Amino acid sequence: MLKRRKIQILLGTAGLVALIVGATVPVLKWRGQQEQPWSIAGSPGGGNTSKKQVTAFKALPPAQRTKALEAIVKDKESPERSRARYLLAAELIEQGQGKKALESLKDLEDSYPLLGAYVLRQRAQAYEAIGDQANVQATQQQLVKDYPKSPVTAEALVALERNNPRYGDQAIAQFPSHPSTIALVQQRLKENPKQPQLLLLIAKHALYAQNYLTVLDTLTKQYATQLKPEDWEAIAFGYWEKQLYGKAGAAYTQAPYTPLNAYRIGRGFQLGEKGGAIQAYQRVVQDFPTADESALALLRLAKLSDSGRAIAYLDQVVQRFPAKAGEALLEKAKLLEQQNSLKYAVQVRQILLTRYAKSDAAAELRWSLAQERGAANDAQSAYVWASSVLLHNPTSEQAPEAAYWSGKWAEQLGKQQEAKAAYQQALSKYPHSYYAWRSASRLGWEVGDFNSVRQINPEVVRPAARPDLPVGSATLKELFQLGQDHDAWKLWQVEFSNPKQPTVAEQFTDGVMRLGVGDYLDGIFMVSFLSERDKPEEKSQYQALKQQASYWQALYPFPFLEPIETWSQERQLNPLLVTALIRQESRFMPGIRSGVGATGLMQVMPDTGAWIAKQIKLKEYKLNDPDDNIKLGTWYLDYTHQEYSGNSMLAIASYNAGPGAVGGWVAKAGQQDPDVFVENIPYNETKGYVKSVFENYWNYLRLYNPDVAQKVAQVSKEQPDGITPES
Structure with a gap:
């Protein structure tokens, strides 16, 4: 049942007892922004039930959390007592209660050796809270002595550096990538910026630093002659990660000459719109003839060359790199068609569909043929081609769309059972896709369609515990x-x-x-x-x-839940639809700003924000404040819904492209099938935006609504392997 239920945190007396004795912890709904939704997958150093207890406390208000931890600490028989003592100390330190924190930490490193070094770090913080500087330094020195190899020791070394620089030198030598060490390096550079070795530490270890690009530019402009090839490789990688491809390509010319670095020289020059890309790609092919990067270089050369040379490059790919042969054949067929060599183009495509039938390029070709026949109202041929994608290329990018449209075309042909099977296959094989949501809607599930999704109030159940990380200490x-x-x-x-x-x-x-x-x-x-x-x-x-x-839970996190819930209720909007739009607009980054000035979680333009504020009589607001931004953005999303009689697809499209553009599309399309309308949106950005927002919405729904999750799982159990295309 898709309905909204207010969150209840079950930590009255009965709830607290249930947590302490290890009963299943109720999952939480629409709680504070710092929560992360994770499922449980085993526990190092303790059973799953115990881990659920400790992890669940993170979701509680501070006062309740402290009370719950204290209850476990008092139970000397609890297997979670050491964990609870550690977390309680952290809570007390944050509250400024250093003396009580010290009581919780007493001898804890003996009973909790896994976090022994962190216990000492906390003890130093507790002494700091009560102003006992002598014991702060003594504890930090004990941490350095007892845990010399623990990375958290870097924090003690940096703190001790204030009185003795040799401790800072030790941090830099032993823990160069620790953020506390990086902070120390930044301070030393502020005092004396002419230290290339310290600049290199930031280049190699602090991609997150705010001044990271300034550091790279300083190194390349002022210290180029002092840099070693491995230094240039680190700088090139940094530029590449920051998407400054032209600078990255130039830096890679000085780095060790490997296939990947050689390829990135060419790609960097190409993306950075600098000359020399063709020559760089040719050098990759010549110097590393069997490397995978040579296949990529040949494909890039084909794109940059005239048709005659392009076909020669593509033929080399087919002959030398079978894994990329399908892609090369598809490009060759397109070039031949442009040259009016239609007979040869057909032959090349036939080779692609037979010899490389399972390639992604074959999937792309099959799906383009299905779309072509569908646009010509030949539903039978379109259905056959779409079904062939599912048969030969079930893991391709085109498969989810092919599954859904094979259902639509089957319906047009009066094949109701085949249509149902196609929609179920979309849900079973591609449950994460936008087309799974469209399929669920066609099957009559209570998941909303373009006209009704706004009104749905989904129950949202979020796991209270986390999985184990796949790697790490x-x-x-x-x-x-x-x-x-x-x-x-x-x-x-x-x-x-x-x-x-x-x-x-x-x-x-x-x-x-x-x-x-x-x-x-x-x-x-x-x-x-x-x-x-x-x-x-x-x-x-x-x-x-x-x-x-x-x-999937990592891909679809749940920050800023309280303002989303509050303003979605106020505007009578589906909170998961609002969450989906925020994920697409800003990836939940409240301070993000686009090149044209759109700001915050819902990417509100300053002029639009001022207009909305006037409508709702809001005198003071900040677009980078999450609550203000969601307040303004949800009002505008409600406004776009009103403009299009509650149609969420048109409202979402209007949010991206503007009401003027969407109004023109609607006037031109008339009473068109909504799926066809989406596919025919003339702005590729808006077409992708609409699909992405509704795909986000569907994933939040299937992951966190128990009824929908159960139905998807049931379909996966019942659905056969695939659809057999008719001849």
């Missing part, structure tokens, strides 16, 4: 489980030693760490970009990861 995993996200992130900066070529598990963990500290933009990117892995073993690891709820 036991200490890192423990900090993460306890919700100590900033400490976990700091430790990860030390442990993540291979950011240039991370494993699938490392990249996922890095994304999760970023989410934990509120870097939703890069966190979601790191997780979503795993789909670009192309090596067979990495693809397999990625597919396995996609089967876990934690992957």
